[in-house]
Amino acid sequence: MATRILRSSSLVLFMAVVAALNVYxxxxxxxxxxxxxxxxxxxxxxxxxxxxPRPDPGAGPEEEPQGxxxxxxxxxxPDGDVPEYIGDGIQGDPPPxxxxxxxxxxxxxxxxxxxxxxxLPAATPEIVANDLWVELSGTLPTPAVASDPExxxxxxxxxxxxxxxxxxxxxxxxxxxxxxxxxxxTVTPSLAYRPGEPDxxxxxxxxxxxxxxxxxxxxxxxxxxxxxxxxxxRHRTGAxxxxxxxxxxxxxxxxxxxxxSAGAGGSLxxxxxxxxxxxxxxxxxxxxxxGEES
Amino acid sequence: MVAESRSRRxxxxxxxxxxxxxxxxxxxxxxxxxxxxxxxxSETSSTTESSTSTTTTQPPGTDQSAVEPFVADLLEQRDTxxxxxxxxxxxxAEEDGPFADYAQLFTPDSPxxxxxxxxxxxxxxxxxxxxxxxxxxxxxxxxxxxxPSEDADVAFFQVCAFTDYETYDVASGDSVAAEAIxxxxxxxxxxxxxxxxxxxxxxPDPNLVETLPSGTADxxxxxx
Numbered sequence: 001m002a003t004r005i006l007r008s009s010s011l012v013l014f015m016a017v018v019a020a021l022n023v024y025x026x027x028x029x030x031x032x033x034x035x036x037x038x039x040x041x042x043x044x045x046x047x048x049x050x051x052x053p054r055p056d057p058g059a060g061p062e063e064e065p066q067g068x069x070x071x072x073x074x075x076x077x078p079d080g081d082v083p084e085y086i087g088d089g090i091q092g093d094p095p096p097x098x099x100x101x102x103x104x105x106x107x108x109x110x111x112x113x114x115x116x117x118x119x120l121p122a123a124t125p126e127i128v129a130n131d132l133w134v135e136l137s138g139t140l141p142t143p144a145v146a147s148d149p150e151x152x153x154x155x156x157x158x159x160x161x162x163x164x165x166x167x168x169x170x171x172x173x174x175x176x177x178x179x180x181x182x183x184x185x186t187v188t189p190s191l192a193y194r195p196g197e198p199d200x201x202x203x204x205x206x207x208x209x210x211x212x213x214x215x216x217x218x219x220x221x222x223x224x225x226x227x228x229x230x231x232x233x234r235h236r237t238g239a240x241x242x243x244x245x246x247x248x249x250x251x252x253x254x255x256x257x258x259x260x261s262a263g264a265g266g267s268l269x270x271x272x273x274x275x276x277x278x279x280x281x282x283x284x285x286x287x288x289x290x291g292e293e294s
Numbered sequence: 295m296v297a298e299s300r301s302r303r304x305x306x307x308x309x310x311x312x313x314x315x316x317x318x319x320x321x322x323x324x325x326x327x328x329x330x331x332x333x334x335x336s337e338t339s340s341t342t343e344s345s346t347s348t349t350t351t352q353p354p355g356t357d358q359s360a361v362e363p364f365v366a367d368l369l370e371q372r373d374t375x376x377x378x379x380x381x382x383x384x385x386x387a388e389e390d391g392p393f394a395d396y397a398q399l400f401t402p403d404s405p406x407x408x409x410x411x412x413x414x415x416x417x418x419x420x421x422x423x424x425x426x427x428x429x430x431x432x433x434x435x436x437x438x439x440x441x442p443s444e445d446a447d448v449a450f451f452q453v454c455a456f457t458d459y460e461t462y463d464v465a466s467g468d469s470v471a472a473e474a475i476x477x478x479x480x481x482x483x484x485x486x487x488x489x490x491x492x493x494x495x496x497x498p499d500p501n502l503v504e505t506l507p508s509g510t511a512d513x514x515x516x517x518x
Contacts, residue, residue, distance in 0.1 A: 068442075069438060069452045070439070071438035071452055073438065073478045075504065076501070106441060106452040108442055113482070115480070
Protein backbone atom coordinates (compact mmCIF):
# COMPACT_ATOMS: atom_id res chain seq x y z
CA MET A 1 0.00 0.00 0.00
CA ALA A 2 1.44 3.29 -1.02
CA THR A 3 2.34 5.84 1.58
CA ARG A 4 -0.16 8.66 1.57
CA ILE A 5 1.40 10.90 4.14
CA LEU A 6 2.32 14.23 2.71
CA ARG A 7 6.05 14.74 2.60
CA SER A 8 7.90 17.99 2.65
CA SER A 9 9.10 17.38 -0.88
CA SER A 10 5.53 17.56 -2.14
CA LEU A 11 5.37 21.31 -1.95
CA VAL A 12 3.43 21.77 -5.17
CA LEU A 13 0.95 19.14 -4.16
CA PHE A 14 0.68 20.68 -0.75
CA MET A 15 -0.14 24.08 -2.13
CA ALA A 16 -2.83 22.50 -4.26
CA VAL A 17 -4.35 21.01 -1.14
CA VAL A 18 -4.20 24.29 0.66
CA ALA A 19 -5.83 26.01 -2.28
CA ALA A 20 -8.59 23.45 -2.27
CA LEU A 21 -9.07 23.67 1.47
CA ASN A 22 -9.10 27.40 1.17
CA VAL A 23 -12.26 27.23 -0.90
CA TYR A 24 -13.92 24.69 1.32
CA UNK A 25 -13.32 26.48 4.53
CA UNK A 26 -14.38 29.77 3.06
CA UNK A 27 -17.61 28.14 2.02
CA UNK A 28 -18.20 26.29 5.23
CA UNK A 29 -17.36 29.32 7.31
CA UNK A 30 -20.53 30.90 6.08
CA UNK A 31 -22.60 28.13 7.59
CA UNK A 32 -20.58 27.62 10.74
CA UNK A 33 -21.33 29.63 13.87
CA UNK A 34 -19.02 32.57 14.26
CA UNK A 35 -17.87 34.28 17.39
CA UNK A 36 -18.74 37.92 16.97
CA UNK A 37 -18.01 39.71 20.22
CA UNK A 38 -20.56 42.48 20.71
CA UNK A 39 -18.12 45.22 21.49
CA UNK A 40 -15.72 44.36 18.68
CA UNK A 41 -16.02 45.07 15.01
CA UNK A 42 -14.72 41.70 13.89
CA UNK A 43 -15.63 38.04 14.21
CA UNK A 44 -13.66 34.87 14.62
CA UNK A 45 -14.54 32.88 11.54
CA UNK A 46 -13.70 29.44 12.78
CA UNK A 47 -15.08 26.06 11.94
CA UNK A 48 -16.68 24.17 14.75
CA UNK A 49 -15.88 20.64 15.86
CA UNK A 50 -17.62 18.24 13.55
CA UNK A 51 -17.86 20.63 10.66
CA UNK A 52 -16.31 19.11 7.59
CA PRO A 53 -15.17 21.25 4.73
CA ARG A 54 -17.51 20.66 1.85
CA PRO A 55 -16.31 19.39 -1.51
CA ASP A 56 -15.37 22.01 -4.03
CA PRO A 57 -17.13 21.34 -7.33
CA GLY A 58 -14.14 22.70 -9.18
CA ALA A 59 -11.51 20.61 -7.46
CA GLY A 60 -10.01 17.51 -8.92
CA PRO A 61 -10.74 14.26 -7.13
CA GLU A 62 -7.24 14.09 -5.69
CA GLU A 63 -7.60 17.52 -4.12
CA GLU A 64 -10.89 17.00 -2.39
CA PRO A 65 -10.48 17.15 1.37
CA GLN A 66 -12.13 14.34 3.20
CA GLY A 67 -12.50 16.49 6.28
CA UNK A 68 -10.83 17.77 9.38
CA UNK A 69 -10.61 16.58 12.95
CA UNK A 70 -11.16 20.02 14.38
CA UNK A 71 -9.26 19.28 17.55
CA UNK A 72 -7.55 22.62 17.73
CA UNK A 73 -4.19 22.81 19.45
CA UNK A 74 -2.57 26.06 20.47
CA UNK A 75 0.81 26.66 18.87
CA UNK A 76 3.37 29.39 18.64
CA UNK A 77 2.73 32.01 15.97
CA PRO A 78 3.59 30.19 12.75
CA ASP A 79 6.34 31.28 10.42
CA GLY A 80 6.61 30.76 6.74
CA ASP A 81 4.46 30.74 3.67
CA VAL A 82 1.81 28.27 4.70
CA PRO A 83 0.15 30.13 7.55
CA GLU A 84 0.56 33.37 5.69
CA TYR A 85 -1.23 31.87 2.74
CA ILE A 86 -3.97 30.42 4.90
CA GLY A 87 -4.25 33.62 6.83
CA ASP A 88 -4.77 35.57 3.65
CA GLY A 89 -7.07 33.08 2.07
CA ILE A 90 -9.35 31.77 4.77
CA GLN A 91 -9.59 33.84 7.88
CA GLY A 92 -7.77 36.99 7.05
CA ASP A 93 -5.00 38.48 9.08
CA PRO A 94 -5.67 39.31 12.72
CA PRO A 95 -6.98 42.83 13.25
CA PRO A 96 -4.21 45.31 13.91
CA UNK A 97 -3.47 45.68 17.57
CA UNK A 98 -5.44 42.63 18.61
CA UNK A 99 -3.46 40.07 20.55
CA UNK A 100 -4.18 36.61 19.19
CA UNK A 101 -3.27 33.02 19.76
CA UNK A 102 -2.70 30.58 16.91
CA UNK A 103 -4.17 27.12 16.72
CA UNK A 104 -3.78 24.22 14.33
CA UNK A 105 -5.79 21.22 13.29
CA UNK A 106 -5.20 18.55 10.70
CA UNK A 107 -7.28 17.71 7.67
CA UNK A 108 -7.17 14.59 5.56
CA UNK A 109 -7.18 14.50 1.80
CA UNK A 110 -7.09 11.57 -0.51
CA UNK A 111 -3.34 11.71 -0.65
CA UNK A 112 -2.35 12.77 2.82
CA UNK A 113 -2.68 15.11 5.71
CA UNK A 114 -2.19 18.80 5.99
CA UNK A 115 -2.28 21.30 8.81
CA UNK A 116 -4.72 24.18 8.93
CA UNK A 117 -4.25 27.22 11.11
CA UNK A 118 -6.58 29.73 12.65
CA UNK A 119 -6.24 32.60 15.07
CA LEU A 120 -8.36 33.50 18.08
CA PRO A 121 -8.25 36.60 20.22
CA ALA A 122 -6.01 36.07 23.21
CA ALA A 123 -7.75 35.89 26.52
CA THR A 124 -8.17 39.29 28.12
CA PRO A 125 -10.84 40.22 30.67
CA GLU A 126 -12.76 42.06 27.96
CA ILE A 127 -12.55 39.14 25.56
CA VAL A 128 -13.69 36.69 28.23
CA ALA A 129 -16.55 39.02 29.15
CA ASN A 130 -17.57 39.15 25.53
CA ASP A 131 -17.36 35.38 25.24
CA LEU A 132 -19.64 35.09 28.25
CA TRP A 133 -22.03 37.58 26.67
CA VAL A 134 -22.15 35.55 23.47
CA GLU A 135 -22.88 32.36 25.39
CA LEU A 136 -25.36 33.98 27.70
CA SER A 137 -27.32 35.98 25.18
CA GLY A 138 -28.32 32.82 23.40
CA THR A 139 -29.79 31.31 26.55
CA LEU A 140 -31.95 34.17 27.80
CA PRO A 141 -35.54 33.07 27.35
CA THR A 142 -38.48 34.63 25.63
CA PRO A 143 -40.85 35.54 28.46
CA ALA A 144 -43.62 33.10 29.25
CA VAL A 145 -46.59 35.14 30.46
CA ALA A 146 -49.40 34.38 32.88
CA SER A 147 -52.14 36.95 33.44
CA ASP A 148 -55.42 37.80 35.09
CA PRO A 149 -57.63 37.45 33.24
CA GLU A 150 -55.92 34.57 31.46
CA UNK A 151 -54.44 35.20 28.04
CA UNK A 152 -57.15 35.06 25.42
CA UNK A 153 -59.89 36.12 27.79
CA UNK A 154 -61.23 39.59 27.17
CA UNK A 155 -60.65 42.22 29.81
CA UNK A 156 -63.30 44.67 30.94
CA UNK A 157 -62.95 48.38 30.64
CA UNK A 158 -61.66 49.91 33.89
CA UNK A 159 -60.95 46.51 35.45
CA UNK A 160 -57.19 45.99 35.83
CA UNK A 161 -55.31 43.30 33.94
CA UNK A 162 -52.35 41.76 35.76
CA UNK A 163 -49.35 40.13 34.05
CA UNK A 164 -46.47 38.06 35.32
CA UNK A 165 -43.48 36.35 33.71
CA UNK A 166 -43.33 32.73 34.84
CA UNK A 167 -39.84 31.91 33.56
CA UNK A 168 -38.21 34.83 35.33
CA UNK A 169 -34.46 34.34 35.45
CA UNK A 170 -33.71 36.63 38.32
CA UNK A 171 -30.21 38.07 38.46
CA UNK A 172 -27.57 35.84 36.92
CA UNK A 173 -23.83 35.99 37.66
CA UNK A 174 -21.95 33.62 35.39
CA UNK A 175 -18.20 33.73 35.70
CA UNK A 176 -15.15 32.23 34.11
CA UNK A 177 -11.55 32.07 35.20
CA UNK A 178 -8.69 31.73 32.79
CA UNK A 179 -5.26 33.13 32.10
CA UNK A 180 -4.87 34.13 35.72
CA UNK A 181 -7.99 36.22 36.17
CA UNK A 182 -11.71 35.74 36.70
CA UNK A 183 -14.50 37.59 34.98
CA UNK A 184 -18.01 37.84 36.39
CA UNK A 185 -20.89 39.02 34.30
CA THR A 186 -23.95 40.36 36.15
CA VAL A 187 -27.18 40.01 34.26
CA THR A 188 -30.12 41.88 35.78
CA PRO A 189 -33.59 41.56 34.28
CA SER A 190 -36.29 44.18 34.30
CA LEU A 191 -39.88 43.83 33.14
CA ALA A 192 -42.04 46.24 31.18
CA TYR A 193 -45.70 45.85 30.23
CA ARG A 194 -46.97 47.80 27.26
CA PRO A 195 -50.80 47.55 27.15
CA GLY A 196 -51.03 48.57 23.51
CA GLU A 197 -54.11 50.78 23.66
CA PRO A 198 -53.97 54.40 22.52
CA ASP A 199 -52.47 56.86 24.98
CA UNK A 200 -51.16 54.09 27.24
CA UNK A 201 -47.60 54.15 28.44
CA UNK A 202 -45.14 51.41 29.25
CA UNK A 203 -45.46 50.16 32.81
CA UNK A 204 -42.28 49.38 34.70
CA UNK A 205 -43.03 46.31 36.77
CA UNK A 206 -41.25 45.15 39.89
CA UNK A 207 -39.60 41.76 39.67
CA UNK A 208 -41.38 39.18 37.60
CA UNK A 209 -44.70 41.09 37.59
CA UNK A 210 -47.85 40.55 39.59
CA UNK A 211 -51.06 38.57 39.64
CA UNK A 212 -54.44 39.41 41.11
CA UNK A 213 -54.88 38.00 44.59
CA UNK A 214 -58.57 37.23 45.19
CA UNK A 215 -57.88 37.03 48.93
CA UNK A 216 -56.13 40.37 48.95
CA UNK A 217 -57.25 43.94 48.97
CA UNK A 218 -59.51 45.59 46.45
CA UNK A 219 -58.47 44.95 42.87
CA UNK A 220 -57.89 48.62 42.17
CA UNK A 221 -55.69 48.86 45.25
CA UNK A 222 -53.63 45.89 44.10
CA UNK A 223 -53.25 47.45 40.66
CA UNK A 224 -52.18 50.76 42.17
CA UNK A 225 -49.51 49.26 44.43
CA UNK A 226 -45.98 50.43 43.63
CA UNK A 227 -44.38 48.19 41.01
CA UNK A 228 -47.63 46.40 40.24
CA UNK A 229 -47.69 44.97 36.74
CA UNK A 230 -51.26 45.93 35.94
CA UNK A 231 -53.24 48.11 33.63
CA UNK A 232 -56.92 49.01 33.46
CA UNK A 233 -57.94 49.40 29.84
CA ARG A 234 -59.92 52.54 28.98
CA HIS A 235 -60.94 51.61 25.50
CA ARG A 236 -62.91 48.59 24.40
CA THR A 237 -61.81 46.74 21.31
CA GLY A 238 -63.84 45.77 18.28
CA ALA A 239 -65.58 49.12 18.01
CA UNK A 240 -65.51 50.94 14.71
CA UNK A 241 -61.91 51.67 13.73
CA UNK A 242 -60.43 49.59 16.50
CA UNK A 243 -58.74 46.20 16.31
CA UNK A 244 -60.20 43.06 17.85
CA UNK A 245 -57.35 43.08 20.39
CA UNK A 246 -54.94 45.66 21.71
CA UNK A 247 -51.37 44.61 20.80
CA UNK A 248 -50.02 44.38 24.33
CA UNK A 249 -46.42 43.26 24.82
CA UNK A 250 -44.40 42.04 27.74
CA UNK A 251 -40.71 42.85 27.46
CA UNK A 252 -37.86 41.60 29.61
CA UNK A 253 -34.62 43.52 29.29
CA UNK A 254 -31.45 42.18 30.81
CA UNK A 255 -28.89 44.81 31.69
CA UNK A 256 -25.42 43.30 31.59
CA UNK A 257 -22.27 44.47 33.28
CA UNK A 258 -18.99 42.73 33.89
CA UNK A 259 -16.15 42.94 36.33
CA UNK A 260 -12.79 41.26 36.51
CA SER A 261 -10.49 40.22 39.29
CA ALA A 262 -7.84 42.01 37.24
CA GLY A 263 -9.61 45.27 37.97
CA ALA A 264 -11.25 45.94 34.65
CA GLY A 265 -14.99 46.15 34.14
CA GLY A 266 -17.72 47.72 32.10
CA SER A 267 -21.05 47.21 30.48
CA LEU A 268 -22.14 45.01 27.62
CA UNK A 269 -25.08 45.43 25.28
CA UNK A 270 -28.38 44.71 26.96
CA UNK A 271 -30.63 41.95 25.67
CA UNK A 272 -34.41 42.27 25.30
CA UNK A 273 -36.91 39.49 24.71
CA UNK A 274 -40.59 40.23 24.13
CA UNK A 275 -43.80 38.24 24.11
CA UNK A 276 -47.09 39.48 22.66
CA UNK A 277 -50.07 39.34 24.99
CA UNK A 278 -52.89 40.70 22.81
CA UNK A 279 -55.99 41.60 24.75
CA UNK A 280 -59.58 42.07 23.71
CA UNK A 281 -61.50 44.48 25.92
CA UNK A 282 -65.24 44.53 26.52
CA UNK A 283 -67.32 47.27 27.98
CA UNK A 284 -69.95 46.34 30.57
CA UNK A 285 -73.01 48.56 30.69
CA UNK A 286 -74.48 49.06 34.13
CA UNK A 287 -78.03 50.07 34.86
CA UNK A 288 -78.88 51.90 38.06
CA UNK A 289 -82.17 50.76 39.54
CA UNK A 290 -83.50 52.32 42.72
CA GLY A 291 -80.12 53.71 43.64
CA GLU A 292 -78.27 50.32 43.25
CA GLU A 293 -76.30 48.95 40.32
CA SER A 294 -77.74 45.86 38.73
CA MET B 295 25.89 26.22 18.39
CA VAL B 296 25.78 23.51 20.99
CA ALA B 297 22.23 24.43 21.89
CA GLU B 298 21.26 24.35 18.25
CA SER B 299 22.83 20.96 17.85
CA ARG B 300 21.03 19.64 20.89
CA SER B 301 17.78 21.02 19.68
CA ARG B 302 18.16 19.51 16.25
CA ARG B 303 19.06 16.21 17.80
CA UNK B 304 16.08 16.37 20.11
CA UNK B 305 13.82 17.13 17.24
CA UNK B 306 15.25 14.25 15.31
CA UNK B 307 14.80 12.00 18.27
CA UNK B 308 11.19 12.85 18.75
CA UNK B 309 10.58 12.89 15.04
CA UNK B 310 12.08 9.47 14.80
CA UNK B 311 10.20 8.15 17.76
CA UNK B 312 7.06 9.62 16.31
CA UNK B 313 7.63 8.52 12.80
CA UNK B 314 8.56 4.99 13.07
CA UNK B 315 7.80 1.75 11.44
CA UNK B 316 9.14 -1.34 9.98
CA UNK B 317 7.41 -4.52 10.67
CA UNK B 318 9.91 -7.12 11.66
CA UNK B 319 10.52 -9.17 8.60
CA UNK B 320 8.84 -12.53 8.57
CA UNK B 321 6.88 -11.83 11.72
CA UNK B 322 3.59 -11.70 9.91
CA UNK B 323 3.10 -15.43 9.64
CA UNK B 324 4.39 -16.32 13.02
CA UNK B 325 1.53 -16.57 15.43
CA UNK B 326 3.82 -16.86 18.40
CA UNK B 327 5.21 -13.43 17.70
CA UNK B 328 2.05 -11.79 16.56
CA UNK B 329 1.66 -8.16 17.51
CA UNK B 330 0.18 -7.30 20.83
CA UNK B 331 -2.54 -5.31 19.21
CA UNK B 332 -5.50 -6.90 20.80
CA UNK B 333 -8.47 -4.68 20.13
CA UNK B 334 -9.39 -2.75 23.25
CA UNK B 335 -13.07 -3.37 23.08
CA SER B 336 -15.12 -4.52 20.18
CA GLU B 337 -14.34 -6.58 17.15
CA THR B 338 -16.33 -7.78 14.26
CA SER B 339 -15.76 -11.45 13.76
CA SER B 340 -16.67 -13.38 10.73
CA THR B 341 -16.33 -17.04 10.09
CA THR B 342 -14.93 -18.08 6.78
CA GLU B 343 -16.28 -20.86 4.66
CA SER B 344 -14.15 -23.30 6.54
CA SER B 345 -15.66 -24.14 9.86
CA THR B 346 -12.23 -24.48 11.35
CA SER B 347 -10.93 -21.11 10.21
CA THR B 348 -11.99 -17.83 11.75
CA THR B 349 -10.78 -14.44 10.64
CA THR B 350 -11.14 -11.28 12.64
CA THR B 351 -11.68 -8.03 10.82
CA GLN B 352 -11.39 -4.77 12.64
CA PRO B 353 -13.67 -1.85 11.71
CA PRO B 354 -13.14 0.11 8.50
CA GLY B 355 -11.26 3.40 8.38
CA THR B 356 -14.41 5.11 7.20
CA ASP B 357 -15.86 4.55 10.66
CA GLN B 358 -13.75 6.99 12.65
CA SER B 359 -15.26 6.34 16.04
CA ALA B 360 -14.96 2.58 15.67
CA VAL B 361 -11.30 2.75 14.65
CA GLU B 362 -10.30 5.25 17.32
CA PRO B 363 -9.82 2.76 20.20
CA PHE B 364 -7.60 0.58 18.04
CA VAL B 365 -5.37 3.50 17.09
CA ALA B 366 -5.31 4.75 20.67
CA ASP B 367 -4.21 1.32 21.83
CA LEU B 368 -1.44 1.18 19.22
CA LEU B 369 -0.16 4.60 20.25
CA GLU B 370 -0.17 3.67 23.91
CA GLN B 371 1.85 0.54 23.20
CA ARG B 372 4.19 2.55 21.00
CA ASP B 373 4.79 5.02 23.83
CA THR B 374 5.65 2.28 26.25
CA UNK B 375 8.08 0.56 23.91
CA UNK B 376 9.63 3.80 22.63
CA UNK B 377 10.33 4.88 26.19
CA UNK B 378 11.87 1.50 26.89
CA UNK B 379 14.10 1.72 23.82
CA UNK B 380 15.20 5.25 24.51
CA UNK B 381 16.31 4.25 27.98
CA UNK B 382 18.21 1.28 26.58
CA UNK B 383 19.02 2.23 23.00
CA UNK B 384 21.52 -0.56 22.53
CA UNK B 385 18.64 -2.99 22.74
CA UNK B 386 17.54 -2.04 19.22
CA ALA B 387 20.19 -4.44 17.99
CA GLU B 388 18.71 -7.35 19.90
CA GLU B 389 16.81 -9.61 17.59
CA ASP B 390 14.22 -10.55 20.19
CA GLY B 391 14.40 -7.31 22.13
CA PRO B 392 11.77 -4.61 22.55
CA PHE B 393 12.46 -3.29 19.08
CA ALA B 394 10.89 -6.42 17.62
CA ASP B 395 7.74 -5.76 19.62
CA TYR B 396 7.90 -2.13 18.64
CA ALA B 397 8.16 -2.92 14.97
CA GLN B 398 5.16 -5.19 15.12
CA LEU B 399 2.94 -2.22 15.86
CA PHE B 400 3.66 -0.95 12.35
CA THR B 401 2.85 -2.04 8.84
CA PRO B 402 5.41 -4.08 6.91
CA ASP B 403 5.93 -1.20 4.48
CA SER B 404 6.01 1.57 7.04
CA PRO B 405 8.70 3.95 5.80
CA UNK B 406 10.40 5.33 8.87
CA UNK B 407 11.33 2.52 11.19
CA UNK B 408 14.84 2.44 9.78
CA UNK B 409 15.30 6.07 10.79
CA UNK B 410 14.22 5.32 14.31
CA UNK B 411 16.49 2.33 14.56
CA UNK B 412 19.39 4.33 13.18
CA UNK B 413 18.72 7.15 15.60
CA UNK B 414 18.65 4.81 18.57
CA UNK B 415 21.77 3.06 17.36
CA UNK B 416 23.51 6.44 17.07
CA UNK B 417 22.65 7.27 20.66
CA UNK B 418 23.87 3.88 21.80
CA UNK B 419 27.12 4.21 19.82
CA UNK B 420 27.74 7.54 21.54
CA UNK B 421 27.46 5.79 24.87
CA UNK B 422 24.37 7.71 25.74
CA UNK B 423 20.79 7.02 26.69
CA UNK B 424 17.71 8.97 27.66
CA UNK B 425 15.87 9.05 30.95
CA UNK B 426 12.67 10.83 31.89
CA UNK B 427 12.93 14.47 32.84
CA UNK B 428 11.47 15.90 36.03
CA UNK B 429 7.93 15.54 34.77
CA UNK B 430 8.46 11.80 34.53
CA UNK B 431 6.98 11.71 31.05
CA UNK B 432 9.44 10.28 28.56
CA UNK B 433 6.92 9.49 25.84
CA UNK B 434 3.28 10.51 25.72
CA UNK B 435 1.35 10.54 22.48
CA UNK B 436 -2.19 11.84 22.83
CA UNK B 437 -4.68 10.91 20.16
CA UNK B 438 -6.49 14.17 19.50
CA UNK B 439 -8.97 12.92 16.97
CA UNK B 440 -9.51 10.62 14.07
CA UNK B 441 -9.87 12.30 10.71
CA PRO B 442 -12.26 11.37 7.93
CA SER B 443 -11.11 8.69 5.51
CA GLU B 444 -12.77 7.38 2.40
CA ASP B 445 -10.61 4.26 2.36
CA ALA B 446 -11.74 1.35 4.53
CA ASP B 447 -8.13 0.29 5.02
CA VAL B 448 -6.65 3.69 5.82
CA ALA B 449 -7.23 5.78 8.93
CA PHE B 450 -5.89 9.28 9.56
CA PHE B 451 -5.44 10.83 12.95
CA GLN B 452 -4.06 13.86 14.77
CA VAL B 453 -1.75 13.55 17.75
CA CYS B 454 -0.13 15.78 20.31
CA ALA B 455 3.11 14.20 21.45
CA PHE B 456 5.28 15.19 24.37
CA THR B 457 8.66 14.12 25.67
CA ASP B 458 10.48 15.40 28.72
CA TYR B 459 13.90 13.81 28.69
CA GLU B 460 17.46 13.99 29.80
CA THR B 461 20.20 12.51 27.67
CA TYR B 462 23.08 11.28 29.76
CA ASP B 463 26.39 9.58 29.34
CA VAL B 464 25.88 5.98 30.34
CA ALA B 465 29.42 5.48 31.65
CA SER B 466 29.61 8.55 33.84
CA GLY B 467 25.95 9.27 34.41
CA ASP B 468 26.60 12.90 33.49
CA SER B 469 23.80 14.79 31.87
CA VAL B 470 24.38 15.71 28.24
CA ALA B 471 21.16 17.51 27.42
CA ALA B 472 17.78 18.03 28.95
CA GLU B 473 14.65 19.57 27.51
CA ALA B 474 11.02 18.93 26.79
CA ILE B 475 9.39 18.95 23.40
CA UNK B 476 5.82 19.12 22.26
CA UNK B 477 4.91 18.15 18.72
CA UNK B 478 1.54 18.34 17.02
CA UNK B 479 1.38 16.07 14.04
CA UNK B 480 -0.73 13.78 11.97
CA UNK B 481 -0.49 10.08 11.41
CA UNK B 482 -1.81 7.28 9.32
CA UNK B 483 -2.78 3.72 10.18
CA UNK B 484 -3.41 0.92 7.72
CA UNK B 485 -5.59 -2.12 8.08
CA UNK B 486 -3.49 -5.08 7.05
CA UNK B 487 -5.16 -8.46 6.86
CA UNK B 488 -8.02 -7.02 8.87
CA UNK B 489 -5.81 -5.64 11.65
CA UNK B 490 -5.00 -1.98 12.23
CA UNK B 491 -1.33 -1.07 12.40
CA UNK B 492 0.45 2.24 12.58
CA UNK B 493 1.91 3.17 9.23
CA UNK B 494 3.47 6.59 9.29
CA UNK B 495 3.61 10.00 10.89
CA UNK B 496 3.99 13.36 9.24
CA UNK B 497 7.43 14.86 9.24
CA PRO B 498 7.15 17.36 12.08
CA ASP B 499 6.36 20.84 10.81
CA PRO B 500 8.82 23.23 12.49
CA ASN B 501 5.86 25.45 13.28
CA LEU B 502 4.39 22.64 15.31
CA VAL B 503 7.48 21.70 17.30
CA GLU B 504 7.77 23.54 20.58
CA THR B 505 10.85 23.24 22.75
CA LEU B 506 10.11 23.70 26.43
CA PRO B 507 12.16 23.75 29.61
CA SER B 508 12.91 20.35 31.04
CA GLY B 509 10.39 19.48 33.69
CA THR B 510 7.48 21.15 31.95
CA ALA B 511 4.23 19.34 32.63
CA ASP B 512 2.75 17.59 29.62
CA UNK B 513 1.07 20.48 27.79
CA UNK B 514 -0.88 18.13 25.56
CA UNK B 515 -2.61 16.74 28.61
CA UNK B 516 -3.18 20.15 30.17
CA UNK B 517 -4.92 21.40 27.04
CA UNK B 518 -7.37 18.52 26.94
